[in-house]
Amino acid sequence: MARDRKPPPPAGNGPDWDRTVRLFQAGAPEFVDAIRQRVNAPALATFAETWWTDPRIEAKRLLFNYLDLPFNAPRHEPLVKRLFKFADTTGDDAIxxxxxxxxxxxxxxxxxxxxxxxxxxxxxxxxxxxxxxxxxxxxxxxxxxxxxxxxxxxxxxxxxxxxxxxxxxxxxxxxxxxxxxxxxxxxxxxxxxxxxxxxxxxxxxxxxxxxxxxxxxxxxxxxxxxxxxxxxxxxxxxxxxxxxxxxxxxxxxxxxxxxxxxxxxxxxxxxxxxxxxxxxxxxxxxxxxPDRLAQLTLDEMLAWVTAPNGALNELALELLEARGGLEEVSVEQWLRITEEVRTDLLDRICTMVERNVKPEQVTFASAVRLAMQRPVPLARLGFAFLKGKKPRTQDELTAVFNLRNAEAEPLRADLVKWACEALSGRTDFDPLWVLEFLDSRFEEVREIGWEWLQIEPRARDAIQVWQRLLESPYDNIRLRLVGMLEDRAKEPAGLTKFSPERVRFLWATVLLNVHRGSRAKPFVVRQIIDRLTDHPDEAGDLLPMVAVALRSVRGPEFRVGLAGVAGFVAKNPTRKPLVEAVFPELQWN
Incomplete structure (x- = not known):
């Protein structure tokens, strides 16, 4: 088709049309949106020839952009039909x-x-x-x-x-x-x-x-x-x-x-x-x-695995699974593919990686990075690589603690158990490491951390661990600590190893928990009464807690607590006004 001249623009229908024509003459991308807003069918019909005969590359590009959009601009029937006839008559394959x-x-x-x-x-x-x-x-x-x-x-x-x-x-x-x-x-x-x-x-x-x-x-x-x-x-x-x-x-x-x-x-x-x-x-x-597919190189197939084309992904995987010599693919390439491939193909990719990559080829950091991923196949692959490794450097040690936040929920508990075993095997074991898991936001991680605390004597016997745990914000830790304090109270040193302020904090959080801790509250009542008996000077802090405790329990525990208060007054008559102020409902003879 000859395009050796540029016809003059047609007569428009106001300022909006004039602006649209100026955008066309400038080849501006905004022209397509502007022309779709025009609803003057006669002007659009006339403009079809102007547009078609314009020899500029910009005019053809704007026509491509216009035709790529849905044919739904109101009153554009004349424009679309004329452009269609021009393209059909002149044999423009692209249009x-x-x-x-x-x-x-x-x-x-x-x-x-x-x-x-x-x-x-x-x-x-x-x-x-x-x-x-x-x-x-x-x-x-x-x-x-x-x-x-x-x-x-x-x-x-x-x-x-x-x-x-x-x-x-x-x-x-x-x-x-x-x-x-x-x-x-x-x-x-x-x-x-x-x-x-x-x-x-x-x-x-x-x-x-x-x-x-x-x-x-x-x-x-x-x-x-x-x-x-x-x-x-x-x-x-x-x-x-x-x-x-x-x-x-x-x-x-x-x-x-x-x-x-x-x-x-x-x-x-x-x-x-x-x-x-x-x-x-x-x-x-x-x-x-079939010979054309046989000519594909390994690099081409690996690139196809992560291409934005589902059919290409699946074909590449089929060809790779049937091909040998994948040992030459570097660990870095495999790791990049596992992070970029479609989620539904991860199982097949991870199986391929596990079959062709030896654990010693994967660095500790790379194995942890995989284990931390949310998709289960990736986390499982990372766990398989981790099982034969041990943290040796400070960076690797930090990476182990990160496993408490593993994204793959079905594997999180197993990863944390492995981390506890790996840390217990170190000669420079620090008892405070157990707190990294006991302070986790995930309940299953805290459960494993508590089990680790019970079986790891170096952590179980560390007073600084227990002191830190008294400030735990988690119910399943606080309630168990009450029972632990009950056992510790029977030891010669009793509760003197622990900070009174932290112990009181623990008691208060258990007593104020309305929905949980019913089994632990009687222990708290007994512990507070014992503390009050041994330290009458702390009556100002402990008596309000006794009042809360007596309202939190029933039956025998209530009577034991009440008897304890009466016994305290009998031994410390000078403290009776304080007791009366805290317990105004009690009648004294």
Whole structure:
């Protein structure tokens, strides 16, 4: 097509149109949004020729961007139809590829349940029907497209709707495919590059399910035209009687043209953004060009594993699993792949890594990094590498403590148990290490930390550990500490090893816990009374706690506590006013 002149811009319809024309003349990307806002159909029809005959690269780029968007801009029917006719008449394969994809996207049938009356059974019966919704934008002659009201409510006329009536859209998508069919018959050298350009424009959003796949009239013709599984009807493709889409196999139109070279199919496999297109390419290569797949290098297959193409990922994994010599892949490469691959492929990748990588090849830091990951396959792989290692440096020691925050919940307990064993084996063991796990935000980690405390004598006998634990904010630790204090009170040194302030803090938190600690509260009552008896000078701090304690327990524990208070007054009569102030409800003889 000759593009040796630039026609003058058409007459517009006000300042907005003039601004749109200036954006076009400047080649600004904002032009596409601006032209879609214009609703003057006659001006748009005239502008179609201006746009098409503009020889600039910027004009062609803006046309590509316009056609990549849905055909739903109100009153753009004249612009779209004229551009389509220009491209069809002049033989512009790149523009027609976009029209083929764009028109394919305008028809989306739906499955629905309907009822029909059965005169024999005299009842209504339900059946499933496939219908095409009436989702056309308002008529191009509707004057409601102008004015501020339409500008404020524009989305309701464009979202999920398309230009042209349903019959017209069916005609346009058949007409677009007819262009490529003629290419295959009259200019076969152009056919494969032209349809490949269109196939690369389809995306996964265009085929969310099997029905949507069949709604892509041109796509199905290109890939499955001769397939006996489907049949074409004026309203669209449908599954043949007795067939299922699961049996759909590649059977393209102009098959002989596709079999001339594997390269166009291979290029589709690598660049397709639509899974059915990529899967079609995989099947075509496997069946007709297996030697092309055999030429792949190891680096190419490894790169495909993490590519944003599901069909490419799965093909790469199949080829890698069937291939030997993976020992040459570096540990760093494997680790990068495990972190970038799709989650649903992690099991297969981790199995491959575990089979080809020896634990001694993986550094301690890398093993911990894997073990800390949320996906279970990655954490399991990291744990497998960790089992034969021991922390030796300060950085590795810090990494071990990080395992208490492992993201993979099913493996967190096992990782923490391993960490406790690894730390117990060190000659420079620090009793305070146990606090790293007893202070964890995860209850199962605290449980393991408590078990470790009980079996590790170096931590169990460290007074500084118990003193720190008295400030624990966690119930399952505080309640156990009460029992521990009960046992320690029987020792010669009693509770004198512990800070009185911290012990009182522990007692207070247990007593004030309304919902938990009922088994520990009687021990607290006894411990407070014993402390009060031995240290009457602390009566000001302890008596209020006794009051709370007596209101927190029942039965024998209450009577024991009350007897303790009475015994305290008997031994310390000068403290009676303080007791009366704390217990005003008691009557003294």
């Amino acid at each position: 027609m590829a976009r029209f083929l994809v764009g028109f394919d996207r305008t028809i989306r049938r739906r499955r629905s349940t309907k009822q029909k009356y059965n005169y024999r059974s005299r009842s209504y019966e339900q059946y499933e029907a496939v219908t095409t919704p009436s989702d056309t934008t308002l008529s191009r002659d509707d004057r409601s497209y102008s004015g501020p009201w339409f500008s404020q409510n524009r989305e309701q006329f464009t979202q999920g709707k398309f230009l042209f009536s349903v019959p017209t859209r069916n005609y346009l998508r058949r007409r677009a495919w007819r262009y490529f069919r003629k290419l295959g018959r009259k200019e076969p050298a152009r056919y494969i590059p032209a349809v490949c350009a269109a196939l690369k424009l389809y995306t996964d959003a265009d085929v969310p399910d099997g029905l949507a796949l069949l709604d892509n009239w041109g796509l199905v013709h290109v890939l499955f035209h001769h397939s006996p599984t489907i049949v074409s009807k004026p309203a669209g493709w449908r599954v043949a009687d007795g067939g299922t889409l699961s049996r759909l196999q590649p059977d393209p139109m102009f098959r002989k043209l596709w079999l001339r070279s594997p390269e166009p199919i291979f290029d589709l496999l690598v660049t397709a953004k639509c899974r059915p297109v990529a899967m079609w390419a995989v099947q075509m290569l496997r069946k007709n060009f």
